[in-house]
Amino acid sequence: MRDFARRGLAVGFFDGVHLGHQAILERASAALTFKNHPLSVLAPEKEPRLLMTADRRIAAIRSCGVEKVIALDFTRELAELPAEVFARERLSAAAEDGIVFCGENWRFGRGGEGDASLLRSLGFSVEVVPYAVYGGERISSTRIRAALEAGKVKDANAMLGREWSFRGVAFQGKGIGSGLGYPTVNFRLDGLRLDLMHGVYEVSALGVTAIANYGVAPTFGENAWDSPVLELHFIDTVPQIAPGDETMVSFTRFIRPERRFSSVEELRAQIAKDIGR
Numbered sequence: 001m002r003d004f005a006r007r008g009l010a011v012g013f014f015d016g017v018h019l020g021h022q023a024i025l026e027r028a029s030a031a032l033t034f035k036n037h038p039l040s041v042l043a044p045e046k047e048p049r050l051l052m053t054a055d056r057r058i059a060a061i062r063s064c065g066v067e068k069v070i071a072l073d074f075t076r077e078l079a080e081l082p083a084e085v086f087a088r089e090r091l092s093a094a095a096e097d098g099i100v101f102c103g104e105n106w107r108f109g110r111g112g113e114g115d116a117s118l119l120r121s122l123g124f125s126v127e128v129v130p131y132a133v134y135g136g137e138r139i140s141s142t143r144i145r146a147a148l149e150a151g152k153v154k155d156a157n158a159m160l161g162r163e164w165s166f167r168g169v170a171f172q173g174k175g176i177g178s179g180l181g182y183p184t185v186n187f188r189l190d191g192l193r194l195d196l197m198h199g200v201y202e203v204s205a206l207g208v209t210a211i212a213n214y215g216v217a218p219t220f221g222e223n224a225w226d227s228p229v230l231e232l233h234f235i236d237t238v239p240q241i242a243p244g245d246e247t248m249v250s251f252t253r254f255i256r257p258e259r260r261f262s263s264v265e266e267l268r269a270q271i272a273k274d275i276g277r
Contacts, residue, residue, distance in 0.1 A: 006065065008099025008125075009091065012106055013037060015141040016051040017060035019161045020132035024101050030068040031061050032094055038074050049145060049193040056167065070094055083109025087122055100126045134159045151197040151254040163204075163250040166192055168230055170245045176220060177231060180268050182275075184231040185210075185241050187249065198228065198258040200274050205232060205249045206239040211275045212249070215258035219267050235275055 010028035014021045015037070025031060035054045039047040052060065058069050072078065072090070081089070086109045091100065100119055108114040116126045131138035139159045147156040148164060157163050168187030177184035185205075189196075198215035210232040216225040230249065241247055255274055261267040 006067070007096050008101055008127075009095035010066065010101045011091070011108070012103055013141075014057060014061055015048070016144050016160055016164075017057060017064065018132070018139055018141065018144060018159050019134070020103065020129075020139045022064055022161060023132055024103055024129045025061060025064040025066055028066055028101050029096055030070065030094055031066045032070045032072070032091070033057070033061065034074040035071045036074050038079065041074055041076055041079055048142065049195055051141060051145060051148075051164070051194060052166070053191045068094075080110055083114025083118055084122065085109075087114065087119060087124070091119070091124070095124065098124045100124050101129060102126065104128055104131060132159075145194060148251075149195045149197055151199060151257065153201065153251050153254045157251075163252060165248050165250040167246050167248050170241050170243050170247060172243045173229075173231070174223065176217070176223065177233065180264065180271065182233045182268075182271050184233050185238070187230040187232065187247065189228070189230055196228075197254070200255040200258070202252040202255060203230075203232060203249050204252060205241070205247050208234055208237050208239050209252075210234045211255070211271075213258060218258070218260040219264070233271075233275065 006027055006029040008028050008030070010025045010031040012021065012024060012033060014025075014031070014033055037047055037050065054071065058071055061069050092098075102116060106115070116128050119126045133139065135155070137143070144156045144159050147153070147159070153164065166189050168189050170185060170187055173184060173186040196214060199213070201212045201214060203210050203212045212230055212232045214230045215228055217229075217231070218224050232249070261270065
């Protein structure tokens with residue numbers, strides 16, 4: 001059933017759909033975003049490592065109660081549109097009753113010349129939503145990326161308002177975990193551009209808790225992975241996950257960095273400590 005209190009258009013890129021984004025989206029009936037980050041066109045060398053894929057981001061925006069999500073391809077032609085033209089051609093039809101919700105730093109149009117003041121001069125009703133704050137500082141996608149890359153999962157989750165998650169594709173491993181007495185379900189995080197810290201995490205998949213190592217398993221030398229893999233050891237119940245299955249994995253907390261052990265026996269002892277047994 002439609003929430004008739006929702007009106008207007010929320011605008012932004014919304015990477016992560018964190019608490020600040022949720023405040024912008026909470027009263028909007030529609031949202032306008034871009035499939036690709038503007039810097040992928042304007043300055044590819046500065047394009048950020050995103051927290052989620054475009055499809056996942058659009059789904060997360062919808063989960064905030066937004067009925068319609070307009071996701072534009074950010075192109076060179078779009079970047080060259082004057083702000084007034086972008087407002088009239090792209091925003092007018094999408095903004096119910098001319099209502100727009102945006103963050104304090106939102107800019108649009110050629111060279112970022114457009115802002116809330118310009119929209120108001122064009123007849124839009126604009127509400128600039130204040131930044132959300134965590135730990136005395138404003139929440140941003142950049143700050144959440146930095147937290148995850150530093151292993152500060154609890155801080156990242158607090159700013160997101162939920163556990164950070166990413167969809168992995170299961171594949172058949174080498175059987176090394178089973179040989180250690182700790183069988184794993186292995187995932188490649190296809191599409192992950194974030195430089196997630198290599199290490200051991202508490203995670204969940206299909207509602208079941210697991211201890212996971214994300215990295216290359218350097219202890220095994222020539223048998224180490226060529227690229228980072230997420231290896232999940234389910235402590236009790238093992239969900240049905242077959243090779244090729246796509247599964248969302250949620251990250252609860254960071255336990256320790258990945259390291260090379262001097263022997264397999266030392267690694268086995270550490271794994272026992274990691275899972276609390």
